[in-house]
Amino acid sequence: METLSVRCNHCGAPLQVAENTRFVTCQFCQSSLEVKRTDSSVFTEEVAKIADNTGRMAESLEVITVQNEIERLDREMGMQPVASAQKKAGLIGGVMGGAFGIFFAVVCFLMAYVFSSEVGGVFTIVPAGMGCFGLLMVVMSVIGALNHEAASSKHQERREELERKLQALRQK
Numbered sequence: 001m002e003t004l005s006v007r008c009n010h011c012g013a014p015l016q017v018a019e020n021t022r023f024v025t026c027q028f029c030q031s032s033l034e035v036k037r038t039d040s041s042v043f044t045e046e047v048a049k050i051a052d053n054t055g056r057m058a059e060s061l062e063v064i065t066v067q068n069e070i071e072r073l074d075r076e077m078g079m080q081p082v083a084s085a086q087k088k089a090g091l092i093g094g095v096m097g098g099a100f101g102i103f104f105a106v107v108c109f110l111m112a113y114v115f116s117s118e119v120g121g122v123f124t125i126v127p128a129g130m131g132c133f134g135l136l137m138v139v140m141s142v143i144g145a146l147n148h149e150a151a152s153s154k155h156q157e158r159r160e161e162l163e164r165k166l167q168a169l170r171q172k
Contacts, residue, residue, distance in 0.1 A: 009033060009044040023047070059172060066166045070159060077155045098138050105134035 003016045010031040017024050017035055024033050024044070033044040108131030115123040 004035075004042050006035065006042050006044050009046050015044070059169065063166065063169045066162055066169065070162050070166070073155055073159055073162070077152065097141055101134050101138035101141065105131045105138070107131075108134060 002019045004019060006015050006017060007013065008015055008026040008029060008031060010033070011026060011029040013026055013028040015024060015026060015033075021035055024035060025031070026033060032047040034047055034050060036043050036045055108127045111127035112124050112131060115127060
C-alpha cells in the first residue's frame with residue numbers, strides 16, 4: 001500500500017497517510033484533519049474549521065430564508081407595509097363608500113314609495129330592486145373591509161415576528 005507525505009494543517013508536523021485515507025488525526029497535536037486532493041497536490045484541512053465554516057453558512061442561509069419569507073408575505077398582500085396615514089385614508093374611503101351606498105338605497109326606496117302611490121307597477125319594482133342592490137353592496141363592502149383588515153393585521157403580525165427573528169439572527 002502506497003503512502004503519501006502531508007503536513008498537519010494545524011501544527012505543520014509531517015504525516016504519512018495511506019493513498020485512500022480521507023480523515024486522519026495528527027499524532028502530535030491531536031487535530032482532526034481531512035485529507036484533500038487536487039490534480040497537483042495533497043493537503044490537510046482541520047475538521048473544526050470546516051465545521052465552523054459550515055455553521056456560518058447555515059446561519060447565512062437561515063437569514064436568507066427569513067428575508068425571502070418576508071418578501072413572500074409582502075407579495076401575497078400585494079403591498080409593502082402600509083403606513084398609518086394610508087390605513088386611515090382607506091378607512092375614510094370605506095366609510096364614504098358605505099355612506100354613499102346607504103344614501104343611494106334611501107333615495108331608491110323613496111323613489112319606489114313615491115312611484116307606488118302615483119304610478120305603481122314596474123316603476124315601483126325597479127327602484128326598490130336598486131335600493132336592495134345598494135344595501136347588498138354596503139353589506140358586501142363592510143364584509144370585504146373587515147376581511148381585508150383581518151388579513152392585513154395577520155400579515156403585519158407575521159411580518160413583525162419575522163423581522164424580530166431576522167434581527168436576532170443578524171446579532172449572532
